[in-house]
Amino acid sequence: MPTASTDPVIIAARRLPTARAGGAYRDLPAHDLAAHVIGAVSADSGAAPAGFTDVILGNATGGGGNVARLAALTAGLPQSVPGLTVDRQCGSGLEAIVLACRLVQAGAGDLYLAGGVESTSTAPARARRGPDGNLGFYDRAQFAPLATGDPDAGVAAENVAREFGITRDRQDAYALQSHRRAVDASVRGAFNDELVPLAGLAADQGLRPGLDARLLKRFVPAFVPGGTVTAGNSCPHSDGAAVVVVASRARAAKLATGGLVFAGAAVAGTDPNLMGVGAAASTRALAGTGWRAPGTVIEFNEAFAAQVLAVADLLGLDAARFNRDGGALALGHPYGASGAVSVVRLFAQLRGDPGRAGLAMISMAGGMGISAHFEWQTL
Numbered sequence: 001m002p003t004a005s006t007d008p009v010i011i012a013a014r015r016l017p018t019a020r021a022g023g024a025y026r027d028l029p030a031h032d033l034a035a036h037v038i039g040a041v042s043a044d045s046g047a048a049p050a051g052f053t054d055v056i057l058g059n060a061t062g063g064g065g066n067v068a069r070l071a072a073l074t075a076g077l078p079q080s081v082p083g084l085t086v087d088r089q090c091g092s093g094l095e096a097i098v099l100a101c102r103l104v105q106a107g108a109g110d111l112y113l114a115g116g117v118e119s120t121s122t123a124p125a126r127a128r129r130g131p132d133g134n135l136g137f138y139d140r141a142q143f144a145p146l147a148t149g150d151p152d153a154g155v156a157a158e159n160v161a162r163e164f165g166i167t168r169d170r171q172d173a174y175a176l177q178s179h180r181r182a183v184d185a186s187v188r189g190a191f192n193d194e195l196v197p198l199a200g201l202a203a204d205q206g207l208r209p210g211l212d213a214r215l216l217k218r219f220v221p222a223f224v225p226g227g228t229v230t231a232g233n234s235c236p237h238s239d240g241a242a243v244v245v246v247a248s249r250a251r252a253a254k255l256a257t258g259g260l261v262f263a264g265a266a267v268a269g270t271d272p273n274l275m276g277v278g279a280a281a282s283t284r285a286l287a288g289t290g291w292r293a294p295g296t297v298i299e300f301n302e303a304f305a306a307q308v309l310a311v312a313d314l315l316g317l318d319a320a321r322f323n324r325d326g327g328a329l330a331l332g333h334p335y336g337a338s339g340a341v342s343v344v345r346l347f348a349q350l351r352g353d354p355g356r357a358g359l360a361m362i363s364m365a366g367g368m369g370i371s372a373h374f375e376w377q378t379l
Helices: 030-045 067-074 092-106 153-163 168-187 213-217 249-255 272-284 305-315 335-350
Strands: 008-015 054-058 083-086 111-119 126-129 135-138 238-248 258-269 297-300 357-364 368-378
Touching: 008 030, 008 092, 008 249, 008 335, 030 067, 030 111, 030 238, 054 067, 054 092, 054 335, 067 083, 067 111, 083 092, 092 111, 092 238, 092 258, 092 335, 092 368, 111 335, 153 272, 153 305, 168 213, 168 305, 238 249, 238 335, 258 272, 258 335, 272 305, 272 357, 272 368, 297 335, 305 357, 335 357, 335 368
Parallel strands: 054 083, 054 111, 297 357
Antiparallel strands: 008 238, 008 258, 111 238, 126 135, 258 368, 357 368
16 A cells, blocks of 8 residues: 555544434534544544634435535634535435545545534425425435436345345344444443544443343334235334544654555445445456455444345455444434444444454445545555
8 A cells, every 4th residue: 555645544534422323412413423532533533623624524314514524613623614414314424534544645634523413303394385386295315217216225125135035034133243242342442442432322322231132023014014024123223423533644644653544435326226236346347446355344324134135245254243332222313424434334343453444334315335445554
């Protein structure tokens, strides 16, 4: 890997404990969630607050405006530090980090705060004004032409399960693995260094130590009658935030002894009716970055067990290699933050292990995927 002074390096990474929607963060808007993490991770970096070039945050269900700018000011950053909010739905947080890395590579700046945030608890109701001037409320934005197909996420997960032959038993077994791994990781303190407690919450709220195979079998199909996707093998709606510090190698070397070096990223599109497998296409497009599966630590967002298993099959990987400390099925899926959570998890797992590589990938609404490749290096 080249060692140019403009190589992007992640030198600090933090996240909130993920909360259930309506749970510990039910009264906290997105900018407050993000501000709390921004304060912690900027302090971790040792950088002067005025030295940040920009704050880039992903967000999916907010009410518009610019949550990144609002969060930056709420965190107490100087008014001279701007903010940019990006929306690539579930991939927004990872997209924000990749964008910061690309800006460093381009020489546009040498120090960024980047990540994602979601407050499903306080997300505004959405409405369209009809010809008569009255408001008609709707649940979500449209992501694909109706003629193409624009299914809700749960229906799309059923489509994936049917298209790729992912059985209910495989889905439940994978979900149970995710829960058990997450509980074990929490007990042994694997998340401690990355978490920033807030509102009395010091551990991920979705952990379910008592879940077992017998309980999972009792869940009924949640989205399609007679289907295989249930609440037990799907992620919960969640609130959370995750932020990293991205610096040029030259700047990073003055602040840290090691970091997660950005090796490359790719975005790809796929059939919106099979949105859950978008990450398979984006990961295939990573071939030019030197990414290789053997030895790589893989974090893949678990919106549904069906999509995780389908992506693993499509890439020829063992799904047991994904998310070795559990994933979103257990920890929660705070949409716009989830891709950034994956990078925080890679930072925690690869820290102090020079030459070890990591892959973060996530599938998105509208039939897309984004994948990013990193390697821990001594600076």
